[in-house]
Amino acid sequence: MASPPNIQQLSLQPVQPQADHSESSSQSLLNVSLKSSPSTISLSSPEGIDCYGNERQVLTKQTKFFNNEALSDIILTVGGNKFYAHKFILVQCSDVFERMLSEDWSNSEKKEVELVEENECVEVFPRFLKFLYSCHIKLNMDNTLPVLILADKYNVTSLRQVCTNFACSFIIPKLQLKDVFHQWFQYGTKCYHKQLITSCVNVLAEKMDEVIGSVEWEQEWITLDRDQLVEFLRSSDLIVKDEYELWKAAVKWLTSSQHQARLDNLETNLQEIVKYIRFPMMSPQQLCEIERADIVQKHPELFQKPFLLAYKYHALTLTGRAHEKCFTSPACLLRNYTDLRWEKRFVIHYPSCQRFNEISERFSTRASSLPVQVWDWELKVFPKGFSSNADDFRCILYSNLILDQPRPIEYLLSIVGKDEIIHSVFGRKSFSKTRYTADTEMDKKVGVGELAQSNSPYLVDDKLILQISLKPVD
Known part of the structure; x- marks a missing residue:
């Protein structure tokens, strides 16, 4: 019924x-x-x-016509196998089939059309064709990529999205890194599937130090094309020691002796790559090292603006940075650096947060004292309200070290969007044994309601991204 x-x-x-x-x-x-x-x-x-x-019932009844001679008006031959098909089904799902079967196509009047496919696609073609009738398919680790290739070739948008979602959710996170790189990242960048590229980069980002620095990955790194390299360099999710190591890896790619065409276009490639290196995230000592490098000496005009931004970044106080719009650019976004520094990046999956619950992020920074120490901190975040009496988005900084002397600190806390810093709060606090917390007052900038709204501008793919910078003051 x-x-x-x-x-x-x-x-x-x-x-x-x-x-x-x-x-x-x-x-x-x-x-x-x-x-x-x-x-x-x-x-x-x-x-x-x-x-x-009942749409599902209609599709179920329609599925019985898959590879069924009844009312079939065209035969598709793929890899020697014949499939009875129906033009109406083909053209409503694929504009490629629509053009093939139109009057302008040389084979439009033929009752049988041969399709030439790769071997791996021949095996999955029955599943692909059945999807056009049923809007249903069974995917696994082995058949998803060949099905996606067919979906791309014939521009079946719904199947493309099904395959992409399945790969990003169930395949890419479970594959060996080399397989992610050679299969999905290569195909994703070739066809510019942004969702696939992002998923692959996020997985590879967790081992980025290994990818850019190990002998095992050297060939993969230097054989990237420029657009693939840029996909890594533009990502804030990379887990690397510091930005200087990433710069050295980029130089290794630029100057590879195995790629003469790349060397012949060194200036053009360098001009493109420099845009994605975050020079303000390097120390002044590292910037001086780069200034002395041959590649910089030969092309000084390409480095004037980024070096000026970087030195200005280090010269200003955190309060001064907060008032300069130039420091909201992608060059000033933290990556997931692993070396000990004065800044830290945090990523919170907002939908999984409970109302009034605290998210605690512990981190360590350098110390200004001698001998060198490590200062321990904790940022307590209340993404969905502080309490039933104070429905505020609170971010509170704690000092986790028992202090013998007061610790005067300047702080700058920012909410980060996809490509820029959206909002920042800043202040000063002298931490001591009895005064070991500082309310950053982020709630005065952003409310819980603004975070919770659909398509909130303060979330990136449902993630709340924060970065904090600390600096000792006199």
């Missing part, structure tokens, strides 16, 4: 003369929900009420 129809929201407009259709924006609207009774609305409306049958 068919499912009862669903009555959805409907905008009912008064009947207007044909000449007055342009004035529809001023017409009254009547919303009809599932709870509304048809007797309470005008059943005589010319538009009527939207009612839907």
Whole structure:
């Protein structure tokens, strides 16, 4: 028995003369929900009420025509195998098939069309074709990429998205890193599947020190094309010792003797790569080392602006940085650096946070004292409210070290978007045995409601990204 129809929201407009259709924006609207009774609305409306049958049941019945000679008007031959198909199904799912079967195509009148596919795609073609009838497919570790290749070739957008989501959720996180690199990253960058590229980079980012520095990965690194290298350099998720190591890896790629064409276009490549190196994240000593390098000496004009930004970054106080718009750019976004420094990046998955719950992030920084010490800190974040009495987005900085002397500190806490710093708060605090917390007052900049709203500008793919900088003061 068919499912009862669903009555959805409907905008009912008064009947207007044909000449007055342009004035529809001023017409009254009547919303009809599932709870509304048809007797309470005008059943005589010319538009009527939207009612839907059981879509899954329709697709199930349609599936019986897959590779069925009944009513078939075309035969597809793939790898020697013949499949009975129906032009109507093919063209409604694929504009490529629509062009192939149009009158302008040389084979449009043929009853049998041969499709030339790669061997791995021949094996999965029955699944691909059945999806066009049923909107359903069984995917696994081995068949997802060949199916995606077919979905791309014939531009079946729904199947492309199914394959991409499946790969990002269930395959890429479980594969060996080399397989991620050679299979999915290579294909994703070749066809520019942004979701695939991001997923691959995020997985490889966890071992980035190994990727850029080990002998095992050397060939993979230097054989990247420029666009692939840029995909890594633009990511803030890389786990690396510091930005200087990433710069050295980029220079190794630029000057590889195995790629003469790359060397012949060194200046063009360097100009593109420099844009994605975050020079302000390097120490002044590291910047001086780079200034003395041959590649910089030969192309000084390419480094003037980034070096100026970096030295200005280090010269200013944190309060001074907060007032300069130039320091909200991608060059000033932290990556996941592992060396001991005065800054730290935090990523919080916002949907998994509970209301009024505390997210505690522990981290260590350098110390200004001699002999050299490590200072331990804790940032306590309340992403969905501090308490039932204070529904605020609170970020509180704690000193986790028992102090013999006061510790005067300047802090700068920022909410980070995809490519820029969105909001920052800053202040000074003298930490001591009795005064060991500092409320950053982030709640005065951003409210819980703004974080919780759909498509919040303060979240990146459902993640709340924070970065904090500390600096000793006199």
